Amino acid sequence: MTTRQSDPAHPPSQAAPPSDPAARPRRSHVPGDGTDHARRVEKARKDMLHEGASATAGRPALKRTRIGADVVCEALLRQGVEVFFSYPGGVILPLYDVLGDYPQLRHVLVRHEQGGAHAADGYARVTGKVGVCMGTSGPGATNLVTGIGTALLDSIPMVAITGNVPAALIGKDAFQEIDINGITLPMTKHNYLVRNADDLPRVLAEAFHIARTGRPGPVHVDITKDALQQETRAEHPTDDQVMAGLPGFRPNLDGHGRQLKLAALELARAKRPVILAGHGVLHAEAWDDLRAFAEKTQIPVAWTLLGIGAIDETHPLAYGFMGMHGWKHVNRAIQSADLLFAVGMRFDDRVTGNVRTYAPYARIVHVDIDPAEIGKNVAVEVPIVGDAGRVLRALLPMVPEVDPLARADYFAELADWKADSEGSSWHGSGAWRDGHLSADYVVSRIGELSGHEANYVADVGQNQMWLARYAGFRSPNSHVSSGGLGTMGFSVPAAMGAALGRPDRETWAITGDGGFQMTFQELMTLVQDHIPVKIALFDNKKLGMIRQWQEIIYAGNYHSAHLLGPDYLKLADAFGIPAFSAATPDEVDGAIRAAQAVDGPALIWFQIAEEQNVFPMMPAGKGLSDLIENWGGADE
Amino acid sequence: MSSDPSRNGVQPEPSAAPAAPAHTAPPPRALPGGGVSRAHRLVALVVDRPGVLNRVASLMRARNFNIDSLAVSRTDRADISRMTITLHGDDVAVEQAAKQLYRLIDVLKVQDVTSEPTVEHELALVKIRATDSTRAEILKLVEMSRGRAVDVSAEAIIAEVSGPETDVDAFVALVRTYGIKELVRTGAVVMARGAQSIEEALKR
Numbered sequence: 001m002t003t004r005q006s007d008p009a010h011p012p013s014q015a016a017p018p019s020d021p022a023a024r025p026r027r028s029h030v031p032g033d034g035t036d037h038a039r040r041v042e043k044a045r046k047d048m049l050h051e052g053a054s055a056t057a058g059r060p061a062l063k064r065t066r067i068g069a070d071v072v073c074e075a076l077l078r079q080g081v082e083v084f085f086s087y088p089g090g091v092i093l094p095l096y097d098v099l100g101d102y103p104q105l106r107h108v109l110v111r112h113e114q115g116g117a118h119a120a121d122g123y124a125r126v127t128g129k130v131g132v133c134m135g136t137s138g139p140g141a142t143n144l145v146t147g148i149g150t151a152l153l154d155s156i157p158m159v160a161i162t163g164n165v166p167a168a169l170i171g172k173d174a175f176q177e178i179d180i181n182g183i184t185l186p187m188t189k190h191n192y193l194v195r196n197a198d199d200l201p202r203v204l205a206e207a208f209h210i211a212r213t214g215r216p217g218p219v220h221v222d223i224t225k226d227a228l229q230q231e232t233r234a235e236h237p238t239d240d241q242v243m244a245g246l247p248g249f250r251p252n253l254d255g256h257g258r259q260l261k262l263a264a265l266e267l268a269r270a271k272r273p274v275i276l277a278g279h280g281v282l283h284a285e286a287w288d289d290l291r292a293f294a295e296k297t298q299i300p301v302a303w304t305l306l307g308i309g310a311i312d313e314t315h316p317l318a319y320g321f322m323g324m325h326g327w328k329h330v331n332r333a334i335q336s337a338d339l340l341f342a343v344g345m346r347f348d349d350r351v352t353g354n355v356r357t358y359a360p361y362a363r364i365v366h367v368d369i370d371p372a373e374i375g376k377n378v379a380v381e382v383p384i385v386g387d388a389g390r391v392l393r394a395l396l397p398m399v400p401e402v403d404p405l406a407r408a409d410y411f412a413e414l415a416d417w418k419a420d421s422e423g424s425s426w427h428g429s430g431a432w433r434d435g436h437l438s439a440d441y442v443v444s445r446i447g448e449l450s451g452h453e454a455n456y457v458a459d460v461g462q463n464q465m466w467l468a469r470y471a472g473f474r475s476p477n478s479h480v481s482s483g484g485l486g487t488m489g490f491s492v493p494a495a496m497g498a499a500l501g502r503p504d505r506e507t508w509a510i511t512g513d514g515g516f517q518m519t520f521q522e523l524m525t526l527v528q529d530h531i532p533v534k535i536a537l538f539d540n541k542k543l544g545m546i547r548q549w550q551e552i553i554y555a556g557n558y559h560s561a562h563l564l565g566p567d568y569l570k571l572a573d574a575f576g577i578p579a580f581s582a583a584t585p586d587e588v589d590g591a592i593r594a595a596q597a598v599d600g601p602a603l604i605w606f607q608i609a610e611e612q613n614v615f616p617m618m619p620a621g622k623g624l625s626d627l628i629e630n631w632g633g634a635d636e
Numbered sequence: 637m638s639s640d641p642s643r644n645g646v647q648p649e650p651s652a653a654p655a656a657p658a659h660t661a662p663p664p665r666a667l668p669g670g671g672v673s674r675a676h677r678l679v680a681l682v683v684d685r686p687g688v689l690n691r692v693a694s695l696m697r698a699r700n701f702n703i704d705s706l707a708v709s710r711t712d713r714a715d716i717s718r719m720t721i722t723l724h725g726d727d728v729a730v731e732q733a734a735k736q737l738y739r740l741i742d743v744l745k746v747q748d749v750t751s752e753p754t755v756e757h758e759l760a761l762v763k764i765r766a767t768d769s770t771r772a773e774i775l776k777l778v779e780m781s782r783g784r785a786v787d788v789s790a791e792a793i794i795a796e797v798s799g800p801e802t803d804v805d806a807f808v809a810l811v812r813t814y815g816i817k818e819l820v821r822t823g824a825v826v827m828a829r830g831a832q833s834i835e836e837a838l839k840r
Contacts, residue, residue, distance in 0.1 A: 185694055186694045186695070186698045189741070193687075246741060247683065247744055247838075248682070248683055248744045249741045356665055356667065358665055360665055371738065372735035372736050372739055375728065376668065379665075
């Protein structure tokens with residue numbers, strides 16, 4: 001019985017209702033009742049509330065039919081996925097219903113979907129394989145977004161899978177419905193919304209193919225709940241079928257012959273060349289090619305933040321880390337170079353500073369697999385579109401072998417600069433003189449005591465720069481850092497994925513007290529899944545990089561730079577994680593060794609100097625020649 | 637899209653660039669772009685999938701390119717749509733837009749046809765205020781502009797005009813004094829002259 005006014009959008013057909021309400025047939029509240037559409041919506045609503053017959057409920061596991069959720073698991077196995085990071089929720093439950101039938105797939109139950117996305121990212125960075133994370137619709141999906149964005153900016157191969165409400169409910173603001181496809185559209189390499197189980201094999205195969213081919217990147221696959229539940233016989237496509245289905249995706253891998261010749265000419269003419277190695281070298285697994293190329297041409301190699309590990313830092317031609325917080329000698333070499341040979345890097349603003357004053361004497365050869373990167377930030381003389389490894393291999397026989405003696409003057413100058421810069425940058429804040437614990441010292445000890453062969457996972461801010469500068473990287477894919485998006489809270493969850501990806505190596509999460517407090521809920525995941533991450537927590541009771549900027553750029557207006565933190569030993573204890581503390585330089589080695597001896601996760605609370613800065617520093621908007629090397633109290 | 641991104645940058649020759657003493661200010665490095673802004677026409681062939689228009693529009697917004705007009709239609713191939721995008725920018729910026737479009741998985745081909753001989757057409761419907769005293773005059777103007785009156789009523793005329801953007805602009809300016817009640821324009825569609833075909837170029 002209803003007394004309310006009729007919906008103006010659905011006016012009753014009879015203008016005059018009968019006077020006796022009881023005699024009147026009850027008006028349906030279902031929009032468009034009786035139509036197929038209305039039936040589909042109604043069924044979808046029931047399914048959402050688990051009223052409808054579940055596709056898998058109550059049947060013996062072996063006799064059940066193959067449903068969309070099975071296709072997802074099959075696809076993961078076909079793609080060689082060993083582990084994925086996920087969090088359940090209403091609409092992705094059909095997947096959890098079948099997961100037990102796929103014991104080869106390791107499921108890590110994270111504590112927050114953002115942690116899952118970062119873990120997949122960390123896994124991908126150390127293995128070079130595609131990382132996989134999942135979440136449910138609505139908040140589960142939006143929680144993944146930061147991790148997907150991090151992967152996009154750093155070109156990380158990742159497949160993020162989310163459940164969505166049943167297809168018929170899309171657009172009706174159903175419970176936990178959000179237009180996640182619209183949200184991830186501008187921040188993925190590609191994304192899909194799958195409404196039909198028959199499409200799943202193709203879409204998932206395409207997703208993995210796109211994620212890892214060409215310039216890698218994250219792909220998001222949103223699957224409606226009913227697609228996960230539908231029975232399907234659709235077969236998984238072959239690689240050729242996947243390629244044929246993507247006519248618009250043909251990354252150019254080989255450099256153009258004419259461009260290679262031009263590059264060889266530039267290299268032959270250059271007197272002060274520098275190689276700029278970026279993340280692309282690691283993606284292409286071209287570290288051996290890079291070394292061979294540098295050795296033959298006798299060109300020193302500088303690297304970007306994400307290019308760390310492209311060459312062993314102890315190699316005689318390895319010159320150093322460039323950019324805003326890079327080594328002064330490296331930036332000087334770039335500023336005086338007559339040729340920059342850039343491989344797999346994108347002239348980010350943290351690398352160039354003010355482009356107008358960047359490398360003013362240099363001609364530029366730019367090798368990148370993504371044509372859109374060439375000429376985007378910096379105009380270049382010789383663009384080469386191709387895979388870093390293939391281009392370096394093609395170029396190697398085309399360049400003349402250079403006698404190191406021919407560059408003796410150049411090398412002598414570079415060596416002088418390096419000696420000068422390393423001497424002045426070391427312990428740049430002077431904190432060590434007062435007996436405070438200096439972060440760069442801690443980082444260098446961690447590097448040393450782990451043999452420079454661990455997975456080192458940075459957070460964002462000062463800790464990230466200290467790690468990049470002082471740990472001493474010897475092998476590829478050992479350094480993990482959120483470069484492009486600069487995602488605080490990245491370290492602990494990404495280290496989780498890195499530790500699972502490369503269990504043969506120790507894994508160190510280097511984090512500040514700020515970033516750590518963003519995602520430390522994953523400590524419990526480390527415990528539950530027994531993931532042996534060693535957390536080096538650099539606690540300066542500050543948002544260190546914020547404080548540094550406020551000191552230098554905002555005239556010491558330290559708003560919100562001071563950060564209260566808990567007693568981290570008690571915190572770790574509450575999680576059941578062994579924790580150690582170090583507040584003076586002589587406690588450092590003991591704490592590191594103690595953490596290394598723990599079987600499983602461990603935490604070290606390094607109470608570092610509160611006002612240590614990262615120097616040198618290039619203020620935003622300035623150029624590489626305008627580095628600040630000390631400030632205020634540092635040298636007083 | 638066959639251009640050399642370096643053409644906008646005036647670079648010092650390597651021979652003229654020894655390591656200069658620190659006190660000499662080096663010439664500023666040329667930035668990509670910064671050239672003369674002009675109207676460009678991009679033709680894009682895309683796979684006809686749900687959301688592809690959204691992808692293109694979203695990319696142009698996110699990358700800070702301003703679209704003047706965008707016309708989408710089917711092609712002779714059932715699975716392929718064609719977009720004509722007109723935008724303003726210098727050559728390098730527009731080339732960057734084209735390269736970014738190429739990054740979309742559903743985009744098959746992008747061509748900047750700005751400097752090529754093309755046929756360009758746009759269609760407009762203009763609802764013009766008309767009275768007994770002005771109707772004949774307006775009809776005359778429509779006819780002179782090679783337009784067509786497609787609807788004539790007591791107080792208004794709907795005129796259909798087509799041609800290059802500038803012709804449509806001229807007509808609209810011409811009838812504005814009578815009062816434009818409503819105006820709709822399709823945005824330009826373009827096609828390169830001669831036998832070459834962007835669609836056939838796909839079938840490599």
